[in-house]
Amino acid sequence: MKKVIGRRERISIPEWDLKNVVAKIDTGAYTSSIHCTYCEERNEEGKKVLYFKVLDPSHKKFKDKLLHTRNFTQKKVRNSFGQEEVRYKVTTKVLMFGEEFESEFTLTDRSKMKNPILLGRKMLSGRFLVDVQQVNLSKKSKK
Numbered sequence: 001m002k003k004v005i006g007r008r009e010r011i012s013i014p015e016w017d018l019k020n021v022v023a024k025i026d027t028g029a030y031t032s033s034i035h036c037t038y039c040e041e042r043n044e045e046g047k048k049v050l051y052f053k054v055l056d057p058s059h060k061k062f063k064d065k066l067l068h069t070r071n072f073t074q075k076k077v078r079n080s081f082g083q084e085e086v087r088y089k090v091t092t093k094v095l096m097f098g099e100e101f102e103s104e105f106t107l108t109d110r111s112k113m114k115n116p117i118l119l120g121r122k123m124l125s126g127r128f129l130v131d132v133q134q135v136n137l138s139k140k141s142k143k
Contacts, residue, residue, distance in 0.1 A: 002127060003097055006134030011117065012095040016054060020139070021061045021117060025130050029120035031077065031089065035059075036107035038066075039088055048072075050088055052107055055116050077106055080113075094123070096138045101127070 010020040023032075038053040050072040055062040075089045087106040094103045103123045110116050124130070131137070 002129050004131050004134070004137055005096075005124075005128045006137045007130065007132045008115070008135045009096065009119070009138050010136055011119070011138070013092055014095060014100070015092045016067055017063050017065055018054070018061055021055070022115060023117035023119050024115035025124070026118045026120055027124070027130060029118055030122055031075065031106050032103055032120045032123050033077075033087075033106045033108050033110065033118045035110035035113075035116035036088075039107050041088075050090065052088070052090070054107070056111060059116060075106060077108075079108070 005025060007025050009023055009025060011023045012019045012021070034054050035056060036052050036054055037056055038051070040051045042049050042051060047070060049068050049070055051066055051068045053064065053066060057064065069090050072088050072090045074086050076084055077087050078084050085108075087108050089104055089106050091102060091104050093100050105117075110118075
């Protein structure tokens with residue numbers, strides 16, 4: 001059965017040491033995205049490795065942790081202003097409602113946006129129904 005979520009939810013991303021970060025639910029976006037302050041592709045032993053930092057130093061959940069992955073691609077995305085841009089896409093596990101599942105995030109500059117994380121349809125589909133009058137239902141479900 002699908003769980004009901006609100007227009008904003010708190011999520012955790014254990015691999016990235018992020019706990020209870022506010023994410024905006026965006027049914028207009030296909031792929032989820034997260035604010036990225038630093039991103040660099042390097043060659044190590046003949047393999048490509050992506051190094052990146054998520055969230056902003058001003059964000060209270062910011063860890064200043066240099067993350068890295070070999071599990072990445074690049075994707076053409078139409079941003080909220082209608083312009084196409086190429087973004088890195090990474091995969092990690094997300095924790096909501098006490099359940100962990102794999103999700104893809106594009107890394108982008110969301111410094112001008114109110115929410116550093118957007119959860120798109122690809123992650124929501126088959127798992128959740130959205131009630132736009134609610135917020136933080138995943139947190140309330142633990143009580």
